[in-house]
Amino acid sequence: MRLLTHNMLSCNIKGVTKGFPLSIEVQRLDTKDADFNPDFLRNIFPKLEWKAFHDAAVSIGLNDIPEQVDPTMLEDHEFLQKFHHALLEVHLEEGALICPETGRRFPVTKGVPNMLLHEDEV
Amino acid sequence: MWFLCYFLHRLLDYRKPEIESLAKLFLGENAELKWKQSPHHHEDSPFYFIDLPSEDVARQIASRSVLLKGFFEVWGEGRTYDELKASIESLSDEKKAPFLTEDSTFKIVVDAFGKVLSLDEQNERIHALSYIPFMGAVNLKNPQHKFWIIETEGNDFNNGLPPADNRSIIFGREIGLSNRKVVVKYELSRRSYLGPTAMDAEVALLMANQALAKPGKLVYDPFVGTGSILVAAAHCGAMTMGADIDIRVIRDGKGPDRNVWSNFKQYELPSPVGLIRADNNVPPWRPNLFEVYDAIICDPPYGVRAGGRKSGGRKMLQGIRDPYTIQENMRKDHIPSTAPYTLAECLHDLLDMAARLLVIGGRLVFFYPAPRDECGDDFLPKHPCFTLIANSEQILSSRYSRCLLTMEKTSKYTEIIAATARRVHQEFKDNHSEMLQESRENGSLHHIVFAPSNEAHRLEGSESRPRYRGKYV
Numbered sequence: 001m002r003l004l005t006h007n008m009l010s011c012n013i014k015g016v017t018k019g020f021p022l023s024i025e026v027q028r029l030d031t032k033d034a035d036f037n038p039d040f041l042r043n044i045f046p047k048l049e050w051k052a053f054h055d056a057a058v059s060i061g062l063n064d065i066p067e068q069v070d071p072t073m074l075e076d077h078e079f080l081q082k083f084h085h086a087l088l089e090v091h092l093e094e095g096a097l098i099c100p101e102t103g104r105r106f107p108v109t110k111g112v113p114n115m116l117l118h119e120d121e122v
Numbered sequence: 123m124w125f126l127c128y129f130l131h132r133l134l135d136y137r138k139p140e141i142e143s144l145a146k147l148f149l150g151e152n153a154e155l156k157w158k159q160s161p162h163h164h165e166d167s168p169f170y171f172i173d174l175p176s177e178d179v180a181r182q183i184a185s186r187s188v189l190l191k192g193f194f195e196v197w198g199e200g201r202t203y204d205e206l207k208a209s210i211e212s213l214s215d216e217k218k219a220p221f222l223t224e225d226s227t228f229k230i231v232v233d234a235f236g237k238v239l240s241l242d243e244q245n246e247r248i249h250a251l252s253y254i255p256f257m258g259a260v261n262l263k264n265p266q267h268k269f270w271i272i273e274t275e276g277n278d279f280n281n282g283l284p285p286a287d288n289r290s291i292i293f294g295r296e297i298g299l300s301n302r303k304v305v306v307k308y309e310l311s312r313r314s315y316l317g318p319t320a321m322d323a324e325v326a327l328l329m330a331n332q333a334l335a336k337p338g339k340l341v342y343d344p345f346v347g348t349g350s351i352l353v354a355a356a357h358c359g360a361m362t363m364g365a366d367i368d369i370r371v372i373r374d375g376k377g378p379d380r381n382v383w384s385n386f387k388q389y390e391l392p393s394p395v396g397l398i399r400a401d402n403n404v405p406p407w408r409p410n411l412f413e414v415y416d417a418i419i420c421d422p423p424y425g426v427r428a429g430g431r432k433s434g435g436r437k438m439l440q441g442i443r444d445p446y447t448i449q450e451n452m453r454k455d456h457i458p459s460t461a462p463y464t465l466a467e468c469l470h471d472l473l474d475m476a477a478r479l480l481v482i483g484g485r486l487v488f489f490y491p492a493p494r495d496e497c498g499d500d501f502l503p504k505h506p507c508f509t510l511i512a513n514s515e516q517i518l519s520s521r522y523s524r525c526l527l528t529m530e531k532t533s534k535y536t537e538i539i540a541a542t543a544r545r546v547h548q549e550f551k552d553n554h555s556e557m558l559q560e561s562r563e564n565g566s567l568h569h570i571v572f573a574p575s576n577e578a579h580r581l582e583g584s585e586s587r588p589r590y591r592g593k594y595v
Binding site: 001002004005007008009010011012019020021034035037039040042043044047049088109110111112113114115116117118119120122 | 337338339340361363367369372373374392395396397398399400401404405406407408409410411413414416433434435447448453456458459
């Protein structure tokens with residue numbers, strides 16, 4: 001699971017109102033090269049919750065993502081590289097996503113977050 | 123600029139929408155397409171004329187098309203070879219001369235629709251063209267210019283189409299051909315990880331074209347399975363994301379080298395940016411997530427070969443309405459049971475999710491199954507955010523078809539639309555057992571497809587079934 005996916009997910013247990021952002025429990029991180037694609041980065045940038053992305057990056061040890069950003073930075077190659085790396089090259093292979101409100105643990109195994117709810121949570 | 127648009131004679135209903143989508147992909151919003159057809163040709167005939175702004179655009183469209191054979195600049199047309207000669211000679215020399223020069227190389231291809239010509243017959247037709255002043259040298263391997271003679275037969279040899287009034291012969295210069303090698307490259311028989319409902323490579327590529335997949339775009343498949351649709355989208359350069367309710371399919375596959383990821387690695391395509399185990403009925407998106415995907419492409423489980431499942435499980439199956447709880451000590455490693463997901467509910471959730479998560483102008487492309495007599499536009503699912511772009515029917519049996527629907531998001535997902543969707547969602551949930559029962563008894567597609575045959579369902583004229591079937595054949 002990459003931080004892009006993390007940025008889109010929340011805990012959706014019935015009645016939960018503050019299910020986003022999920023905190024990340026790391027057991028194993030992996031770094032894999034991905035093709036650098038500035039068009040995609042510019043497309044996805046305005047769709048992210050930046051604070052959640054920044055905080056998640058810090059929580060898994062990626063400290064070079066700026067806290068404040070604006071669209072002009074998308075012309076800066078150095079920024080795009082860091083953004084690319086944090087968004088697409090770092091994978092949570094094993095671990096979990098934890099709901100900030102209920103503490104419900106959504107396991108991540110082989111890079112796939114399991115967001116399916118139990119019968120009594122629907 | 124008018125070009126001859128010569129289609130492949132397959133998936134008849136899908137051909138024009140594909141070219142229209144690709145024109146939009148390369149020309150943008152302002153693509154205004156005009157079609158023309160010779161009056162004596164059947165609607166399902168592979169010969170059309172299309173107006174495109176330039177040869178370059180025609181070549182771009184051809185290079186991505188799956189169902190096109192090629193685009194041609196027509197030099198002459200006739201019912202007989204004498205008429206063809208007169209027609210070619212009447213074309214101004216200005217148009218012809220640049221392609222007949224002394225320093226050029228050329229080749230002539232003889233093609234026949236609905237019949238086969240022997241080598242002798244082909245040579246005879248080529249030599250009969252001696253009235254065209256070709257000055258260049260023949261080069262069969264790598265010519266600068268390729269000319270085609272395309273011949274059709276007027277009588278019954280017409281690939282299952284009703285007989286045309288007369289024979290037609292076209293001579294033209296090749297502008298661009300489609301690249302069918304791509305279809306061979308992605309053939310399922312060469313794929314390392316397959317499921318029972320993996321999407322055929324040709325159709326998956328077609329879906330990616332309908333969805334306007336291209337580099338820089340994000341494409342989502344909520345019923346990803348083994349990833350067969352996303353592989354095609356990735357081939358077109360898009361980034362991909364998928365979800366499935368069956369975790370074994372997306373997480374484990376059939377081993378470390380036979381899973382969804384390996385299907386992308388096999389073709390050296392970028393792997394999906396995310397695979398999520400999630401339920402479309404209770405999706406895990408953050409509440410303020412809107413307009414994130416450029417296209418959603420999927421083949422929803424419609425209960426003939428594979429049925430849909432949703433969360434909620436046993437309590438719904440048993441119609442229990444009381445709180446259903448799992449003991450604390452059982453929570454860890456608990457495997458939630460799932461409940462059957464009716465097609466109606468599945469489609470409602472799909473349209474609602476797509477209306478919310480697609481960007482304006484984004485496309486939802488999916489298969490919609492229906493009995494043969496309910497494939498018209500009036501029977502299709504509708505949503506206030508979407509405009510129907512194309513409805514292409516593929517006949518699967520005498521009882522049912524699947525329609526590839528292409529919808530474009532043309533208006534915003536408003537709070538009123540969201541509130542209505544929540545209400546319908548609750549209705550589905552409250553009446554789960556009743557709806558399931560009803561769908562089992564009469565409405566379900568599975569029932570329509572597998573009910574024992576009787577007089578009403580007897581296939582008429584099954585013995586004379588034409589080799590190619592379109593809506594109008």
